Every structure is written in C-alpha cells, then in structure tokens.
Amino acid sequence: MSRPALPTLAARVDALLAEVRPRYAGHTGEAHLDAITARLHDPLRVAIAGRVKAGKSTLLNALVGQELAATDARECTQIVTWYRYGLTYGVTIEPKAGPAWAARFDRSSGRLDIDLAGWQPDQLRRIVVTAPVPGLRDLTLIDTPGIDSLGVGVTERSLAFLAGQEDPAQADAVIYLLRHLHASDVRLLEAFHDQELTHAAPVHALAVLSRADEIGAARADAMASAGRIATRYAADPRLRRLCQTVCPVIGLLAEAAATLTEDEHLALRTVAELPDPTRGHLLRTVDRFRAERSDIPAPTATRAHLLDRLGLFGLRVTVEELSRGRVSSSTELAELLRATSGVEVLQDLLRTRFAERADVLKARSAMLALRALFERYPVPGTEVLTDQLEVLEASAHEITELRLLNELRLGTLDLGDDAEAAERLLGVDGPGIAARLGADDDAPASALRDLTLAEHRRWSELAESPFSGPDHVEAARVLVRTCEGMVASLVQQV
Ligand SMILES: Nc1nc2c(ncn2[C@@H]2O[C@H](COP(=O)(O)OP(=O)(O)O)[C@@H](O)[C@H]2O)c(=O)[nH]1
Numbered sequence: 001m002s003r004p005a006l007p008t009l010a011a012r013v014d015a016l017l018a019e020v021r022p023r024y025a026g027h028t029g030e031a032h033l034d035a036i037t038a039r040l041h042d043p044l045r046v047a048i049a050g051r052v053k054a055g056k057s058t059l060l061n062a063l064v065g066q067e068l069a070a071t072d073a074r075e076c077t078q079i080v081t082w083y084r085y086g087l088t089y090g091v092t093i094e095p096k097a098g099p100a101w102a103a104r105f106d107r108s109s110g111r112l113d114i115d116l117a118g119w120q121p122d123q124l125r126r127i128v129v130t131a132p133v134p135g136l137r138d139l140t141l142i143d144t145p146g147i148d149s150l151g152v153g154v155t156e157r158s159l160a161f162l163a164g165q166e167d168p169a170q171a172d173a174v175i176y177l178l179r180h181l182h183a184s185d186v187r188l189l190e191a192f193h194d195q196e197l198t199h200a201a202p203v204h205a206l207a208v209l210s211r212a213d214e215i216g217a218a219r220a221d222a223m224a225s226a227g228r229i230a231t232r233y234a235a236d237p238r239l240r241r242l243c244q245t246v247c248p249v250i251g252l253l254a255e256a257a258a259t260l261t262e263d264e265h266l267a268l269r270t271v272a273e274l275p276d277p278t279r280g281h282l283l284r285t286v287d288r289f290r291a292e293r294s295d296i297p298a299p300t301a302t303r304a305h306l307l308d309r310l311g312l313f314g315l316r317v318t319v320e321e322l323s324r325g326r327v328s329s330s331t332e333l334a335e336l337l338r339a340t341s342g343v344e345v346l347q348d349l350l351r352t353r354f355a356e357r358a359d360v361l362k363a364r365s366a367m368l369a370l371r372a373l374f375e376r377y378p379v380p381g382t383e384v385l386t387d388q389l390e391v392l393e394a395s396a397h398e399i400t401e402l403r404l405l406n407e408l409r410l411g412t413l414d415l416g417d418d419a420e421a422a423e424r425l426l427g428v429d430g431p432g433i434a435a436r437l438g439a440d441d442d443a444p445a446s447a448l449r450d451l452t453l454a455e456h457r458r459w460s461e462l463a464e465s466p467f468s469g470p471d472h473v474e475a476a477r478v479l480v481r482t483c484e485g486m487v488a489s490l491v492q493q494v
C-alpha cells in the first residue's frame with residue numbers, strides 16, 4: 001500500500017530512518033526500528049490520564065462518539081487500552097508473556113464488552129481496540145488505568161505506561177484529567193514529563209477539569225464556576241510547567257450527546273411535562289429523583305437510568321429546556337448536551353494544539369526513540385548516526401521552537417515582560433499563523449503580514465540590543481527566524 005507523503009520534518013526523520021535501516025538488518029534492534037518508522041506514519045497517539053474515576057473512559061467515549069470504553073471499575077478499566085482506527089471492530093490482547101491473541105467481544109448492548117478469557121489484568125500488557133469511527137482517524141486514543149484507590153497494581157501500571165518503562169514507543173501527547181489539584185495528580189503528570197523518551201513537555205499536555213457539573217452542587221452556573229477554577233489552575237505554577245492549558249468538561253453529557261436514544265429523549269420529555277411543583281420537587285436532589293413513586297408517569301427504573309446517564313445537573317438543564325419548548329427533537333437535545341458539556345472547546349484544543357502539530361510531535365517522538373535505540377542497541381557507526389540525528393534536531397526550527405516554549409513554561413528561561421508575547425509567537429495558543437499573532441482566524445493576509453513584520457522588528461531589536469542578556473538574545477533570534485518563516489508562508493499564500 002502506498003503511503004501518503006509526509007510533511008517536511010517527518011520526511012527528514014523518515015529519510016534518516018531509511019539510512020539507518022541496513023545497519024540493523026537481522027539485529028535485535030530491527031523490530032524497534034520498524035516500530036519507530038511505523039509510528040511516524042500512524043495517527044498521533046494521545047493518552048488520557050488521571051486518577052481513578054476522574055472520568056477518563058467517559059471522556060474517551062465522548063471523543064470517539066461511542067461507548068467503547070467500559071466506564072465502571074470492571075477488569076478492562078484496569079488495563080492500558082488503545083483505541084485505533086480500523087475498517088472493522090476488533091480486539092487484540094497482548095499478554096506480558098506470550099503471543100498476542102484476538103479476543104472475543106460483544107457489542108449487542110450498545111457498548112463494547114471484551115471477554116478476557118480468564119486472564120487477570122496484571123498478566124496483560126495492553127488491549128488494542130480497532131473501530132471504524134471517524135474520531136480515531138487522526139488521533140489514536142489511549143485509556144490508562146487511574147492512580148489511587150484501586151490499589152498499587154493499577155497505579156504502577158499507569159506510571160509504568162506513562163514513564164515509558166515497558167515499551168520505548170508510547171504516547172506523543174497527553175490529556176490529563178483533574179477534578180481538584182491533588183499532589184498525586186502533579187506527580188503523575190511529572191512522571192509523564194520526566195520520561196526519557198518523550199521528555200513530554202508542557203506543549204504535549206492539556207489538562208481537563210473533569211466532571212465539571214459536580215462543581216458547585218449541580219447549580220445552573222456550574223460551568224461558569226468550573227471555567228473560573230480552570231483559569232485559576234491554568235495560572236498555577238505547578239500546572240503551568242506541566243500543561244498548556246486547562247479546560248472544564250462534563251464528559252458525561254458529551255458521552256450522552258453522542259449516544260442519546262429516542263427512548264431517552266421521550267423519557268426526559270415525560271419528566272419535563274410533569275406539573276411544575278412535582279418536577280421542581282423531583283429535581284431538587286438525587287434521592288428525590290430516584291425515589292420509588294408510582295404516582296408519576298416516569299417509572300422509577302427509567303428515572304434511575306436517566307440520572308446515571310446525565311447526572312443531576314444534566315437533568316436540570318435538559319428538563320428545563322424541554323419544558324420551555326426550546327428543544328423539539330432528540331437531535332436538538334443532543335446538540336444542547338454537547339454545547340453544555342464543553343467538549344467542543346476540548347476538541348478545538350485537540351485540533352489546534354495536537355493535531356495541527358502532529359508532524360512535529362511525532363517527529364520528535366521518533367528522534368527521541370531513535371536516540372534511545374542507538375544507546376540500547378549500538379551498531380558499528382552508531383556515533384556517526386548519533387551525530388546525524390543531532391544535526392537534524394539542531395536544524396529543525398520546529399524543534400527549537402518547542403524547546404524554547406518548554407523552557408518558558410518550565411521557568412528555566414525568564415524573558416520577563418516579553419515572555420507572554422514570546423509564548424504566543426511560539427504557538428502556545430496553536431501553531432497557526434493567526435494564533436501566533438493573536439489575530440482572528442479570518443484576518444486578511446495583509447493584516448497578518450503587518451503584524452508579522454511588527455513582531456520581526458520587535459525581536460530583531462531585542463536580539464541586537466546591548467541591554468539584552470545572552471538568553472534573551474538567543475530566544476529573540478529564534479523568534480526572528482519564526483517570523484521569517486511566517487512571512488515566507490504568507491507570501492506563498494498570496
Ligand atoms: N456527574 C458526572 N459524572 C461523571 C462524569 N464523567 C464520568 N462520570 C462518572 O464517574 C464515574 C467514573 O467514570 P469513568 O469514566 O469510568 O472514570 P475513569 O476511572 O477515570 O475511567 C462513572 O460512574 C461515570 O458515569 C461527568 O462529567 N459528570
């Protein structure tokens with residue numbers, strides 16, 4: 001099968017891999033080299049990490065639009081599970097010892113039930129699920145077991161995965177779910193960042209303030225409060241050095257939006273059509289909503305199901321909108337749930353922060369893996385290859401930009417008043433030209449050019465100023481080069 005052409009940086013890494021290949025023919029390292037090469041052509045790998053019950057599997061389902069991941073504490077939720085695009089559904093189980101095998105699974109309940117055939121979670125390395133869902137075309141999603149209450153075993157599996165101890169080729173980026181800022185959250189994120197093979201820097205990580213509906217006792221302004229908390233977290237020095245930004249999401253509602261049935265829509269409508277006092281009484285607390293009552297048309301079991309699917313906040317929002325006649329079909333209801341969930345903001349972030357930068361993130365992962373390969377499996381001429389790799393790293397401006405951006409986020413480089421402008425120009429808000437200039441997406445090319453020239457002047461002056469320290473000068477030179485690249489691509493667009 002012919003492969004589509006790779007963008008520049010990845011193509012250069014691919015060429016280096018091709019050059020390295022003959023040296024590893026028949027060598028133990030050959031399989032690793034194959035894996036590094038395959039990965040460069042695969043979709044970006046994004047891990048979803050966080051504590052047990054942070055809402056990881058629910059969010060994964062919301063992002064793929066199907067109930068693929070089990071969302072309770074059943075066996076499968078304790079194992080690292082990869083979700084990849086495929087033409088058909090399939091489940092492969094990779095034990096720690098022995099060959100991988102195709103597992104039986106059942107989708108008749110609407111969710112994916114996997115038969116582990118008696119294997120215990122700690123005997124398994126990972127599960128790979130393939131599914132023909134569009135959401136997986138550009139991103140492979142990796143559901144990780146959470147840390148904490150499920151016991152040390154699960155914590156260790158998560159940390160081992162994130163730290164890349166089990167396999168050199170792991171995730172390129174991570175979505176980290178937090179409910180509150182726990183010390184163990186920060187430790188887990190740091191483990192991902194410290195790992196030798198991704199050196200996962202802030203630009204590789206986004207944080208989600210998950211289960212945002214539960215903030216502020218499911219009051220109508222829950223999302224607004226969650227938004228304020230997320231902004232505060234994003235400015236927290238511990239998080240600033242670990243991730244790009246924090247956004248609030250109600251995964252439960254996003255999952256429900258993607259999987260809502262007509263029966264559920266009708267059941268919600270029945271609740272919405274109850275007389276005002278009864279409806280208000282039911283929606284006051286979880287216990288009241290679930291209460292055994294035969295005097296109302298919505299049966300207890302149905303109400304319990306709705307509560308499971310939407311939570312109290314979701315119920316209040318949907319019932320309110322239905323009773324006011326603002327929603328007239330299940331499609332409109334799904335749209336309301338999606339809009340309320342905040343998942344669209346996260347999907348935008350995934351696109352601008354990860355997908356649009358996939359080339360650089362993957363190339364960087366490949367270069368790090370290649371360096372590790374040379375160290376672990378040296379062959380004659382490894383020194384020369386390492387030199388070539390270094391030349392490639394040093395000459396790739398995209399990599400230099402990432403490094404500088406990371407130094408700024410980590411606080412190892414202090415540009416004082418210029419820091420914010422530098423971060424933006426380096427693509428902290430997204431690698432597109434408009435985002436780098438803080439301009440609107442639809443700004444005309446002439447406006448973008450003027451802004452770019454102004455930035456160019458600013459950083460050139462700093463680079464040449466006798467008052468700039470050496471770090472400042474070096475950073476300013478990188479930014480001047482960034483502006484030059486932007487001007488060049490703006491000229492091409494005209
Ligand atoms: N209210 C509410 N509950 C959620 C949300 N996301 C997940 N949950 C519930 O939290 C529990 C744990 O979710 P799960 O996705 O399995 O968490 P994981 O352990 O991190 O994978 C489940 O009962 C979910 O229904 C959310 O956004 N809001």
Ligand SMILES: [Mg+2]
Binds near residue numbers: 056057058070077144
């Ligand atoms: Mg889970």
